[in-house]
Amino acid sequence: MQYHAPATVKDAVKLLAGSKGNTQILAGGTDLLVRMRSGFSEPETIIDIKRISPMCKIARDGKGFSIGAAVSSSEMSENAALAKAWPGVVESAALIGSTQIQGRATIAGNLCNASPAADSVPAMVAAGAKALIRGPKGKRKVAVEKICKGPGKTILKKGELLEAILLPAKPARTGDAYLRFIPRTEMDIAVAGAGICVTLDAKGVCTAARVSLGAIAPTVLLVDKAAKALVGTRIDDAALDALAAACSAAARPINDKRGTKEFRTHIAGVLARRAAIIARDRALGKV
Amino acid sequence: MFQIQVSTSINGDDTEFSCEADETLLDVLRDRLGMTGSKEGCGTGDCGACSVIVDGRLVCSCLMLGAEAQDREIETIEGMADGTDLHPLQQKFLDHAALQCGVCTPGFLVAAKSLLERNDDPTEEEVRYWLAGNLCRCTGYDKIVRAVLDTAKDMRKPAKTKKPAAKKRVKA
Numbered sequence: 001m002q003y004h005a006p007a008t009v010k011d012a013v014k015l016l017a018g019s020k021g022n023t024q025i026l027a028g029g030t031d032l033l034v035r036m037r038s039g040f041s042e043p044e045t046i047i048d049i050k051r052i053s054p055m056c057k058i059a060r061d062g063k064g065f066s067i068g069a070a071v072s073s074s075e076m077s078e079n080a081a082l083a084k085a086w087p088g089v090v091e092s093a094a095l096i097g098s099t100q101i102q103g104r105a106t107i108a109g110n111l112c113n114a115s116p117a118a119d120s121v122p123a124m125v126a127a128g129a130k131a132l133i134r135g136p137k138g139k140r141k142v143a144v145e146k147i148c149k150g151p152g153k154t155i156l157k158k159g160e161l162l163e164a165i166l167l168p169a170k171p172a173r174t175g176d177a178y179l180r181f182i183p184r185t186e187m188d189i190a191v192a193g194a195g196i197c198v199t200l201d202a203k204g205v206c207t208a209a210r211v212s213l214g215a216i217a218p219t220v221l222l223v224d225k226a227a228k229a230l231v232g233t234r235i236d237d238a239a240l241d242a243l244a245a246a247c248s249a250a251a252r253p254i255n256d257k258r259g260t261k262e263f264r265t266h267i268a269g270v271l272a273r274r275a276a277i278i279a280r281d282r283a284l285g286k287v
Numbered sequence: 288m289f290q291i292q293v294s295t296s297i298n299g300d301d302t303e304f305s306c307e308a309d310e311t312l313l314d315v316l317r318d319r320l321g322m323t324g325s326k327e328g329c330g331t332g333d334c335g336a337c338s339v340i341v342d343g344r345l346v347c348s349c350l351m352l353g354a355e356a357q358d359r360e361i362e363t364i365e366g367m368a369d370g371t372d373l374h375p376l377q378q379k380f381l382d383h384a385a386l387q388c389g390v391c392t393p394g395f396l397v398a399a400k401s402l403l404e405r406n407d408d409p410t411e412e413e414v415r416y417w418l419a420g421n422l423c424r425c426t427g428y429d430k431i432v433r434a435v436l437d438t439a440k441d442m443r444k445p446a447k448t449k450k451p452a453a454k455k456r457v458k459a
């Protein structure tokens with residue numbers, strides 16, 4: 001195996017495009033090293049992106065935040081401006097593993113690993129995040145919900161990597177939240193997860209919403225019907241019931257050791273309901 | 288096979304080693320540098336027995352490549368005591384009988400040290416969350432948590448006469 005630690009994105013892309021055989025980007029390594037250890041992945045080349053300084057930074061401008069692909073979950077939690085603007089996204093990243101894992105794990109890695117249960121992905125999708133992709137032909141921006149094709153599969157082409165996750169500037173009276181269900185309080189993989197982002201008008205009526213579900217289909221879903229259940233309402237009980245029903249209807253889960261289809265279908269609605277209440281209260285400035 | 292040359296700092300000492308590209312930092316510490324204090328419980332990030340601090344951040348050395356250590360500052364359990372003087376956390380673990388077989392202990396100590404460096408007055412809940420990535424199969428967690436809280440209390444004492452330190456955030 002070869003290990004490279006390029007200093008620029010350009011060099012990383014060059015190495016990636018020119019490499020033969022199994023080549024893997026190394027961000028936090030909390031998925032990749034586990035896969036290597038268990039023999040599921042035997043890369044011939046590893047490209048460590050943590051020496052590329054712009055990829056280690058959280059940048060903010062009028063358009064929003066750019067979270068470099070090598071930024072860890074802990075660094076996100078420590079960035080007060082980011083945590084204030086997008087608490088749902090930051091909290092979802094802070095659910096990943098333990099303190100030790102959070103010190104290394106990135107949300108770009110969480111996305112590229114393409115697990116249906118990846119915690120930060122529904123939160124990013126709800127927030128309207130985009131992935132900034134860099135490849136031999138230049139840059140492109142793709143909505144986060146379009147990155148994964150199925151478990152372990154992304155749309156990234158040969159030579160392409162994720163440079164950053166872009167979060168929009170938060171519109172006024174907007175709140176986001178992410179909740180997951182696990183059988184204990186820490187260190188487990190989501191049985192189901194729900195990310196919600198809502199924008200309200202001055203009277204508290206919902207003008208825009210995005211609802212995303214995790215671990216209930218082969219990829220994280222953006223559920224338009226569930227969002228429609230909120231728009232035009234004050235996110236009252238009736239709207240929340242309609243939201244929960246739409247989420248359960250959209251769920252296409254599997255049975256596994258973590259949960260049954262029935263349980264996952266039900267809990268997807270429950271989590272969406274609870275996350276919507278938090279997102280609404282955040283939009284109202286209550287919490 | 289081609290080996291990678293790495294220069295780094297371990298417990299304040301400039302250290303050089305060569306390793307294979309796919310060797311973890313834990314393997315390097317234990318097998319190449321003879322620093323066997325960090326333990327391998329799982330090798331997959333679940334147990335925390337391999338915990339070390341890299342550039343001030345608590346990480347699992349089993350989930351980091353040795354090659355990644357280039358120019359970093361690494362702290363391991365071997366750097367915790369000052370000669371024969373135990374670190375206050377080590378002493379409190381003994382006082383509270385917070386260990387049995389001891390395999391998890393280096394990881395707990397390094398993790399607890401990194402918590403107390405950020406937050407000198409953690410709540411029990413904060414201690415438990417911070418240490419959720421450290422598993423112990425013999426002692427149970429109660430004595431460990433109490434040893435950490437008791438250390439924090441003692442370590443705060445001298446500062447009490449001065450202005451109280453601002454409460455720090457707990458996140459890593």
Ligand SMILES: Cc1cc2nc3c(=O)[nH]c(=O)nc-3n(C[C@H](O)[C@H](O)[C@H](O)COP(=O)(O)OP(=O)(O)OC[C@H]3O[C@@H](n4cnc5c(N)ncnc54)[C@H](O)[C@@H]3O)c2cc1C
Pocket residue numbers: 024025026027028029030031032033034049069095096097098101104105106107108109110111112113117118119120156160161162163187188189190331332333
């Ligand atoms: C003990 C433990 C607990 C965990 N708990 C959780 C949890 O609660 N929730 C959860 O969602 N996950 C969890 N995980 C999984 C993992 O920590 C996350 O998926 C993490 O976000 C992965 O990020 P990383 O930076 O470590 O990725 P890496 O391991 O570095 O990379 C993952 C994959 O993505 C590719 N990749 C990474 N970055 C890029 C990039 N910029 N461009 C292109 N490809 C890229 C890599 O090549 C690799 O195939 C856990 C893992 C462990 C070991």
Ligand code: FES
Pocket residue numbers: 326327328329330331332333334335336337338347348349350
């Ligand atoms: S050996 Fe590293 S976490 Fe268990």
Ligand code: FES
Pocket residue numbers: 385386387388389390391392422423424425426
């Ligand atoms: S004392 Fe044996 S595992 Fe903790």
